[in-house]
Amino acid sequence: MKDLVQRFQPVTTLFARLVLGGVLLVAGGLKVIKPTESANAVAAYKLLPTNLAHLTGYALPWLELALALLLIAGFMIRPAAVVSGLIMIVFIAAIASVWARGLLIDCGCFGGGGALDASLAAQVHRTYFIEIMRDSGLALTALYLYFFPYGNLSYEKAAAEE
Amino acid sequence: MVLLVVVTGVVFSLMGQNKKENASLAALDSTKLKPAIVSTIDAANGSAITLNAGQAKTVDIWEDPQCPVCKNFEGANGSYIESLVREKKATVRFHVLSFLGDESVRAANASFCAAEEGQYLDFHQALYAVQSPLENSGFWSNDKLVAIGKKIGISSTKFANCVTKGLKTDMVKANYESMSKFGVKGTPTVFINGKLWERKSPDFNIAEFKAAVEAA
Numbered sequence: 001m002k003d004l005v006q007r008f009q010p011v012t013t014l015f016a017r018l019v020l021g022g023v024l025l026v027a028g029g030l031k032v033i034k035p036t037e038s039a040n041a042v043a044a045y046k047l048l049p050t051n052l053a054h055l056t057g058y059a060l061p062w063l064e065l066a067l068a069l070l071l072i073a074g075f076m077i078r079p080a081a082v083v084s085g086l087i088m089i090v091f092i093a094a095i096a097s098v099w100a101r102g103l104l105i106d107c108g109c110f111g112g113g114g115a116l117d118a119s120l121a122a123q124v125h126r127t128y129f130i131e132i133m134r135d136s137g138l139a140l141t142a143l144y145l146y147f148f149p150y151g152n153l154s155y156e157k158a159a160a161e162e
Numbered sequence: 163m164v165l166l167v168v169v170t171g172v173v174f175s176l177m178g179q180n181k182k183e184n185a186s187l188a189a190l191d192s193t194k195l196k197p198a199i200v201s202t203i204d205a206a207n208g209s210a211i212t213l214n215a216g217q218a219k220t221v222d223i224w225e226d227p228q229c230p231v232c233k234n235f236e237g238a239n240g241s242y243i244e245s246l247v248r249e250k251k252a253t254v255r256f257h258v259l260s261f262l263g264d265e266s267v268r269a270a271n272a273s274f275c276a277a278e279e280g281q282y283l284d285f286h287q288a289l290y291a292v293q294s295p296l297e298n299s300g301f302w303s304n305d306k307l308v309a310i311g312k313k314i315g316i317s318s319t320k321f322a323n324c325v326t327k328g329l330k331t332d333m334v335k336a337n338y339e340s341m342s343k344f345g346v347k348g349t350p351t352v353f354i355n356g357k358l359w360e361r362k363s364p365d366f367n368i369a370e371f372k373a374a375v376e377a378a
Contacts (some may be wrong), residue, residue: 035175038298043297050263050298055172062171066164083164118347 012144014153020084021069021071028064035061041113044105045094049106063087071145074154078146085142088135099128104122107131180293183301186292187313193288198280199247208340209333210255219252219378222353224346225251227269227289228262230296231255235350236290238366242375250253252375256282257337259349267334272307274330281316287325288314304328356376 039057043050064087068077070080091109098105104116104124109131116124150158166297204212211220221243225232258273260266276285288310294301308322324330336356341347352371353358355378363370 032171036179039175039179039296039299051300054296054299055176058172058175059168062168063164066167070164 003147009148012152012154012158013148015143016141016148017071017074017077017151017154018103020138020145021068023063023138024084027110028038028061028068031061031108032065033046034111037111037113038108041106044103044108044114045098046101047097048092074151074156077156079151080144081149083143085146086141088139088142092132092135092139095128095131098123116156179296179299183292183294183299187295187310189291190288190299190310190313193284193291193314195214195281195284199283201277201282203277203333204255205336205355207255208257208344209258211274211282213247213254213256214250214284215253216251217253219375220255220355221246221252221375222255222257222344222352222356224257224259224341224344224349225352226259226262226266226349227273227302228293229291229349230295231305232350233290233293235352235366236287237364238368239371240287240290242368246375247283250322255342256286257344257346258334259341259346260294260334260338261341265298265300265302267331268307268325268328269302271328271330271335271339272325274333275321275324276311276316278324278330279318279321281314282373285311285316319364 037059038061039054042048042057042060043053045053047053048056063083066129067080067084067087070076071084091107095107098107104118104121106113106116108114116160150156199213202212202215204215205212207222223243225235243254247254256273257327258270260270273282273285273289276282292310304326308325311317311321311325354375357378359371359374361370
């Protein structure tokens with residue numbers, strides 16, 4: 001079994017890079033074309049002072065895109081995985097905080113965002129749960145890449161292979 | 163390198179936002195100030211700006227100047243509401259709310275200042291014409307609100323003074339605080355003859371609203 005895991009590690013790593021990088025690419029890409037929406041979406045979490053929230057909203061899509069390209073190309077994988085993992089933890093904390101404070105918002109994870117109507121409460125709470133599960137999965141993917149950064153189709157290779 | 167990409171992106175987005183907001187003021191270039199309408203403050207009704215007090219039919223409109231859906235409501239029904247006022251068909255009360263942040267507070271204050279000049283409707287329309295898609299972006303500073311007034315022809319020093327000094331803050335507060343009394347949870351909320359109006363169509367359309375007002 002251990003051999004099997006080891007044998008498939010390069011493929012698993014490639015898969016992990018494509019999943020994490022792919023999600024970041026889509027999320028960043030959808031937001032980067034609508035910076036205003038993204039800035040409004042961050043402000044809706046009511047965690048940061050308005051100005052800072054808007055700046056975060058402008059910066060986040062670019063950060064996500066940059067991380068996505070690094071992960072997909074297989075360049076600086078370990079640092080990119082660490083930063084991706086950290087922002088996933090921030091996302092989880094932000095959604096949990098919104099949930100705990102009883103705010104009803106669209107997370108704006110893939111564009112959109114903002115406050116939602118009270119009539120949607122049950123549905124929104126379910127969505128929060130799914131979003132937290134999804135981001136936890138992505139954080140674990142990032143953790144895996146921290147330990148096994150080198151795999152197939154990667155610009156970076158393990159030192160031993162050189 | 164990653165940092166460079168992110169910083170460039172932020173600067174790019176910020177500049178784009180500012181440029182768009184300032185360009186939106188051009189929408190007011192051809193605006194002409196319409197005849198003044200005397201308004202009163204209805205203390206019994208949450209200190210709303212009241213136009214045509216004393217008519218049999220009443221329409222209460224609860225809005226926040228920064229609320230994007232209120233802009234849609236105004237876009238669909240604004241001219242009909244203006245005709246209700248100008249043709250004295252109904253008493254129209256505008257409850258100017260400010261729960262979307264500081265910029266709503268400033269815009270609401272300026273709205274009360276414009277009402278004092280008899281130009282509430284003009285100013286109200288101008289605000290929606292230039293409303294920024296980004297809430298609390300810093301666009302509606304007091305200076306900019308004075309400039310918006312000047313652009314549509316409200317140029318008295320009294321108005322400018324009222325806006326910059328926030329002289330109507332107590333009215334703004336009274337409107338905001340009356341929300342719970344009237345069971346208003348969001349905007350736009352409309353009451354026709356005191357009865358909550360609920361739209362059936364997904365978007366605001368003039369035919370539906372007009373029919374509701376005329377049937378009341």
